[in-house]
Structure formats: C-alpha cells, structure tokens
C-alpha cells in the first residue's frame with residue numbers, strides 16, 4: 837500500500853493517459869495490481885515521446901502501463917513491472933533519477949536508453965532478450 841501511495845504522483849500522470857486512451861476507444865484493465873492500457877490514442881501518444889525517434893512500444897508511469905497494443909503489453913509485462921517496482925521505491929524521485937541516469941550515460945559516451953541504470957535492471961530481470969526488448973520498447 838505504501839508503494840502505491842509513494843508512486844501515486846506518477847500514477848496520476850499515467851491515469852491521464854489512461855483516460856485519454858479510454859475516451860478514444862482504448863482498453864483499460866487491471867493485471868496483478870497494475871493498470872494496463874492499450875488502444876485508442878495510446879499508440880499516437882507513445883509515438884510522440886521526445887528523444888525516441890521511433891517512439892516507445894510501452895511506458896510505465898507509476899502503476900499504469902501504457903502500451904501500443906495488447907501484444908506489447910504481454911511481451912513487455914515483466915520489463916515494465918520492474919519499472920513499477922522502481923517507482924514504488926523512488927516514488928516522485930524516479931523520473932528525475934531516470935533522466936539523470938540517461939543524461940549521465942549520454943555525457944559519458946554511452947547509449948542514454950540501454951545504458952540507463954533503470955533500463956539495465958529491467959532488462960536484466962526480464963527474460964526477454966535485450967536486443968529484442970529494446971527494439972520492441974522503442975518500436
């Protein structure tokens with residue numbers, strides 16, 4: 837319960853995305869305590885994420901996972917659940933910490949996505965191959 841409260845500022849942002857998806861015909865359901873959203877305007881929102889030329893196949897915001905399709909929700913579930921755990925630990929500090937990690941990787945000549953410490957943990961703990969997951973998440 838504390839994890840839900842601590843992550844709730846991020847979850848509220850995710851709920852705005854869920855509301856936009858639902859209002860445009862998207863699907864919203866709870867899977868193991870996490871709101872999974874796909875369809876409607878979700879794909880267009882994920883394609884417009886800055887700094888990812890091809891957008892993202894999925895994104896986690898607190899206890900909300902927005903995915904371009906049901907297939908990506910299922911395929912990236914383990915990976916995105918690692919991010920949910922990271923939000924439960926860092927709460928409102930997760931997104932600034934995530935951005936700082938990407939910035940650190942970039943300024944030290946590494947990939948700001950794959951060498952982000954939070955992504956590395958998610959890739960290490962998910963059983964999807966990193967290369968395939970990277971392609972899928974970046975779509």
Ligand SMILES: [Zn+2]
Nearest residue numbers: 915955958973
């Ligand atoms: Zn990730």
